[in-house]
Amino acid sequence: MARLERAFLSARPNMARTESITPRVLLAPTFREALLEVGADPEVLIEAFSEWKRDWPTWEDRDYYFGKDGEYHSPRRSNRAVLRHVHMPPEDPAAWPDEGAVLSEEGRAKVAAERVRWDLAWNRRRAARYRTSSRVLVYVDGGPNGYLLLHLAREPDGHDEVVANRRVLERWADIADDFIHFGIVSDGA
8 A cells, every 4th residue: 555655646746745734714703702702712713623624634534523524405505505514522511611501411411422422433433424413513615715614503402403593594604605705704694
């Protein structure tokens, strides 16, 4: 295998020597405000996401904090899906920055079970597509414009709540369309 890789790289010498480019990652203003409200540092999320997307898809399976990545099939703009989401590891509700978020025992059990499955998949070195949870980061892949992070839906039902809220998805799709085509971050109005 190593000989084949050397032959491939020697046929494309620029590929072997090029440095990875850090992708441009922006946050929607409302998402930045929401993170600051709960005491989170938006720059930490931007840096982690940027590192994960660097050299994509080489590192897709090597980052604990980002799991299965996929698109929302609707809503669509210009006849294509414009919103994506990536699953993130479930967080212990006791560690949540806002004390107002109280979970039922059923919710706590669901989060705990998701965390066990996530860690098991990670420890067995399973591909990212096997790491799923209710915690998802909604984002836009703007191609040459970079990435735009829109929302972090939290467990225990974050994934399902995003899909169920059609009005919000439509607004995010408008924001995504502006970002993809013009590189601007609009308010979706």
